Amino acid sequence: MTRRDGTTPDDGLSAAASTAPGGLPPAEVPAEAAASGGGRSPLIALGTGTVLLGGCNYLYLALVGNIVGGVASAPVSVLWTMMAGIAVGLFQPVEQMLSRGIARARDTGASTRPIVVRTLALAGVVLAAALVLLLVFADPIGRLLFSGQTEFVHLFGVGLVASTALFAARGWLAGTGRFGRYGLEMSLEGVLKVLGVLALAAGGATDPRLLGSALVVAPIVAAAVALAGVRRAAPASQAPAAPPTPRSADLAAYAALTTGSLLLQLFVNVGVILAQVAVSGEATAYTASLVAALAVARVPLFLFNAVQSLMLTRFTVDVQRGRFAALVRSLAGWNVAVLGLGVVWVVLVWLTGALVVSWFGEDYEIATGDLVLLAVSCVLQIVTMVVTQALLALHRERLATVVWPVGLVVLLAVYLLSPADLGTAVAVSMVAGTATTAAAATVLAAWSVRRASAATSASVDGGARLEA
DSSP: OOTTTTTOOOOHHHHTTSTTTTTTOOOOHHHHHHIIISSOOOOHHHHHHHHHHHHHHHHHHHHHHHHOOTTTTTHHHHHHIIIIIIHHHHHHHHHHHHHHHHHHHHHHHHHOOOOOOOHHHHHHHHHHHHHHHHHHTTTHHHHSSSSSHHHHHHHHHHHHHHHHHHHHHHHHHHHTTTTTHHHHHHHHHHHHHHHOOOOOOOOOOOOHHHHHHHHHHHHHHHHHHHHTTTOSSGHHHHHHOOOOOHHHHHHHHHHHHHHHHHHHHHHHHHHHHHHHHTTOOOHHHHHHHHHHHHHHHHHHHHHHHHHHHHHHHHHHHHHHHOOHHHHHHHHHHHHHHHHHHHHHHHHHHHHHHHHHHHHHHOTTTHHHHHHHHHHHHHHHHHHHHHHHHHHHHOHOOOHHHHHHHHHHHHHHHHHOOOOSSSHHHHHHHHHHHHHHHHHHHHHHHHHHHHHHHHHHHHHHHHHHHOOO
């Protein structure tokens, strides 16, 4: 494909995508991307970053649990869940908007400035609104989730600021093909969390609030380091001006992405919320054990997060070029890989999961059967997320949003109707919910691809008739 000025796009994203199942043919990689790791397989940098970030997340929780004990560490576990849930839900759409918009603009030779400015403005509004709500409702949130310790609510506010910067940096790095820097950010984030806890513990700190501060400070420091020294791309004035996207369209897309992301994170973390509500918000060893169990069961989810940005940009380029058959092949390839590795993972959790959970501290304990069910739900969730990336690339944000409330309704219904104990009820309901989301996403994606393919064919046929 050539740009409007007749030159070939230096699309590092297309080159990166060639490493994924059904990837595009390699294209020329920009010098900056090559310097940051884009000249080799992006999966190496992303995989390394994910392993370090995921491993350090577990180590962070284990260190806090062993330093202060299972009950005292419960507020930190809830803070970790909120950072992985609400913070990600609110601001991962920033990464998705930037990576998708920048990838599309670079593929057509257009300026990336409009999508960057508008997305950051929307993110700023969302952040301000979230901080105001936290300030107003700090006391009830503290009582419900943190055993009355409102300092953790304040820490979460800092975490929201850090998450805004983090996902903005990730979106820009992914959209410009700098996956080496992306992997560097993830690696630093994980290492800084662990080093922060170790430094505090070495200084004699045993206050869970101090140990929790490492969780919210590490992301913004890692993002700043990853962006340091990165040269800007060509100035916007040298790029052709793209037809402006209506502000209402940007707002609608951001709102749909944010709604879907929040519903996803609510769905993912509803088990912890249900368990905490069941004990009236008190700090218990079971809440900390459930968070640890979910962290163990969701190791594949951390690995998927490493390639999620690569997958979205790759799918976006496929859709941009009308390569719907390639898109379907990619979806099939990814899901075959997910299901195959998922079977291996479920067996591994069955054999070793309970032992690994016990490493988090003396009070950490959960039934092996519940762990296995949580691992199954993780695999089904990844299948859903793979398919929803295709929906996002097809600009079907609203359809991608629909799958999570449908699954959440099923999850809550199964939980409320289950006669089992709390742990088993949570695990069974999560399997039922994720199976529903996977089925719903697959049906919606198949319909969307057919519609998009038919629309593209009709447009080509109409153009051919006009030329004739």
